Amino acid sequence: MPTIKYYLREGLLPAGVLTSPNQAHYDDEHLRRLRLVRALVDVGGLSIASVREVLAAVDTRDDSLHNKLGKVQEAISQPGSADLDPLAVKDVQEFFGRHGEDECYDVTQSNVTHMLAAALSAARSVGHDHFRQVLDAYLEGAKIIAQADVEYIAQQRSSDDVIEAMVVGTLIGDTVLKAVRRLAHAQLSRAMFSDGPGDATPN
Amino acid sequence: MPTIKYYLREGLLPAGVLTSPNQAHYDDEHLRRLRLVRALVDVGGLSIASVREVLAAVDTRDDSLHNKLGKVQEAISQPGSADLDPLAVKDVQEFFGRHGEDECYDVTQSNVTHMLAAALSAARSVGHDHFRQVLDAYLEGAKIIAQADVEYIAQQRSSDDVIEAMVVGTLIGDTVLKAVRRLAHAQLSRAMFSDGPGDATPN
DNA sequence: GCTATCGGAAAGGTACACTATCCATATGCG
DNA sequence: CGCATATGGATAGTGTACCTTTCCGATAGC
Numbered sequence: 001m002p003t004i005k006y007y008l009r010e011g012l013l014p015a016g017v018l019t020s021p022n023q024a025h026y027d028d029e030h031l032r033r034l035r036l037v038r039a040l041v042d043v044g045g046l047s048i049a050s051v052r053e054v055l056a057a058v059d060t061r062d063d064s065l066h067n068k069l070g071k072v073q074e075a076i077s078q079p080g081s082a083d084l085d086p087l088a089v090k091d092v093q094e095f096f097g098r099h100g101e102d103e104c105y106d107v108t109q110s111n112v113t114h115m116l117a118a119a120l121s122a123a124r125s126v127g128h129d130h131f132r133q134v135l136d137a138y139l140e141g142a143k144i145i146a147q148a149d150v151e152y153i154a155q156q157r158s159s160d161d162v163i164e165a166m167v168v169g170t171l172i173g174d175t176v177l178k179a180v181r182r183l184a185h186a187q188l189s190r191a192m193f194s195d196g197p198g199d200a201t202p203n
Numbered sequence: 204m205p206t207i208k209y210y211l212r213e214g215l216l217p218a219g220v221l222t223s224p225n226q227a228h229y230d231d232e233h234l235r236r237l238r239l240v241r242a243l244v245d246v247g248g249l250s251i252a253s254v255r256e257v258l259a260a261v262d263t264r265d266d267s268l269h270n271k272l273g274k275v276q277e278a279i280s281q282p283g284s285a286d287l288d289p290l291a292v293k294d295v296q297e298f299f300g301r302h303g304e305d306e307c308y309d310v311t312q313s314n315v316t317h318m319l320a321a322a323l324s325a326a327r328s329v330g331h332d333h334f335r336q337v338l339d340a341y342l343e344g345a346k347i348i349a350q351a352d353v354e355y356i357a358q359q360r361s362s363d364d365v366i367e368a369m370v371v372g373t374l375i376g377d378t379v380l381k382a383v384r385r386l387a388h389a390q391l392s393r394a395m396f397s398d399g400p401g402d403a404t405p406n
Numbered sequence: 407g408c409t410a411t412c413g414g415a416a417a418g419g420t421a422c423a424c425t426a427t428c429c430a431t432a433t434g435c436g
Numbered sequence: 437c438g439c440a441t442a443t444g445g446a447t448a449g450t451g452t453a454c455c456t457t458t459c460c461g462a463t464a465g466c
Contacts, residue, residue: 002456005414010454015413022412022463035329041454042284043325045248048454066396073385080378081245112389116382122246123375126238130358131372131379137351138376138383141344146387148340150395155333169334170388172326173341175283176334177384178377179319180341182276184349185373186315192353193269205425208445213423225431225443244423251423 004034012037012051036164040076044171050078058163065159069166076170077111080118084108088121091132099139149173207237215240215254239367243279247374253281261366268362272369279373280314283321287311291324294335302342352376 007013013033016024033055040046040054054075060068092113108114123131149169156162210216216236219227236258243249243257257278263271295310310316326334352372359365 003454006455008413009415018413022414022461024413032330039325039329043322064396066392069392069396070389073388077382077385112382112385115378116386119246119375119378119382122242123371126242126371127235128368128371128375131355131375134348134351134355134372134376135379135383138348138380139387141347141351142380142384142387143390144344144347145337145341145384146391148337148344149384149388150391152334152337165331166388168326168329168331169337170385172322172331172334173337173384174381175318175322176338177341177345177380179280179315179322180338181345181349181352181376181380182280182315182373183319184342184345185352185369186273186276187346188349188353189269189272193267193272206423209424211444212446219444221444225445226433227444 007034007037010048010052012048012055036168039168040171043175044076046076046078046171050075054167058167065162068163072163072167073170074111076167077115079111079114081121084114084117085121085124087129088117088124091120091135092117095132095135095139098136145173145177210237210240213251213255215251215258239371242371243374246378247279249279249281249374253278257370261370268365271366275366275370276373277314279370280318282314282317284324287317287320288324288327290332291320291327294323294338295320298335298338298342301339348376348380 004013008015013030016026016030018024037051037055040051041048046054054072057068057072057075060071063071089108106113108117120132123129152169153162153165156165207216211218216233219229219233221227240254240258243254244251249257257275260271260275260278263274266274292310295316299310310320323335326332355372356365356368359368
């Protein structure tokens with residue numbers, strides 16, 4: 001309960017309707033919003049400041065759906081470290097060139113591309129400059145996943161629901177994907193290294 | 204430099220060889236380890252405590268490679284919130300049943316399955332109980348991605364390098380995948396909603 | 407009229423990741 | 437030899453983020 005007061009103070013939740021100077025009314029929409037905030041913080045790992053940004057983007061009224069989706073995507077994608085290895089930036093540009101994306105993004109401009117470059121930069125710094133080899137396969141897998149995401153989002157009725165489903169699907173999807181990818185790793189590791197059953201328990 | 208001292212204190216870096224009471228020697232291995240720690244913290248988003256755990260698992264000597272990989276995977280997979288929606292647990296079990304994984308994992312036992320259940324639980328709590336629809340497609344995409352990961356890891360020479368590549372590839376790969384998935388989202392959104400060029404810039 | 411509760415504001419607390427200071431030793435330079 | 441500087445090791449302090457507690461005045465309900 002004190003946490004709710006805190007979120008109200010931070011502007012993450014809209015104030016309730018004051019029925020009297022000391023009585024505010026909160027409806028289901030408030031509860032829904034609260035749970036969304038908790039999901040963003042707990043599962044999405046977003047900071048309070050990021051959540052505020054996301055909600056602001058979600059609540060924007062006057063914009064095309066595509067643009068709004070883009071803005072929300074930026075808000076839910078926090079950039080990595082500030083200083084990038086120029087070689088990593090080049091890796092990203094080459095990757096974009098390979099897939100005809102070079103005209104749509106400026107690597108240093110968007111949070112998403114910055115995230116990608118920061119990750120490859122980090123890989124380079126620990127001696128894994130060949131990690132970029134996996135990029136094409138990642139995109140191939142990501143396309144399948146994104147297709148499912150889009151299909152899921154397309155089930156929503158209102159465009160407000162589309163936006164919210166996009167936020168939830170992207171952030172919770174990140175975690176789901178993390179877990180599923182690890183399951184796939186374990187499956188492959190089992191297939192490759194395990195001589196028989198019995199030593200595949202994770203503990 | 205003060206940070207290095209801090210990491211030494213916290214046991215994240217091995218102490219240097221004391222050539223004299225006030226002079227310690229650090230070699231390339233120390234530097235490599237330091238960069239690994241930085242990558243885990245900065246890109247992987249791991250806490251200092253988690254990094255310590257991961258390094259302990261990495262430095263374990265007496266274990267089969269497969270088991271060691273399993274232990275390291277647990278260490279780099281922090282579980283979600285403690286209380287899970289039982290329905291979400293059932294979702295995960297059904298998912299496992301569908302893919303013949305039901306014998307290999309106890310949902311509440313492993314960090315990875317817990318992560319998955321926590322994410323689906325969060326989805327349910329915000330009214331997206333149908334998000335589990337995407338699971339099968341996620342696995343399909345994840346298999347392609349995991350295949351690339353395994354191929355990358357298999358390039359390593361020593362089994363120590365395999366373990367390290369697995370840590371780096373998994374954690375940095377998480378971020379890379381996050382970014383690539385968002386790119387795929389944008390691509391699809393562009394294809395679906397954009398009437399023409401010009402409004403596809405993220406800013 | 408009396409108590410319990412609520413909204414709102416301000417101060418306090420906790421956890422984490424550093425960072426700064428101190429001190430004794432000891433090395434390198436003149 | 438003597439002295440400034442640097443180093444390892446320990447202790448204490450800093451900054452940030454996310455809550456939590458406390459207080460206050462007003463009112464709702466009995």
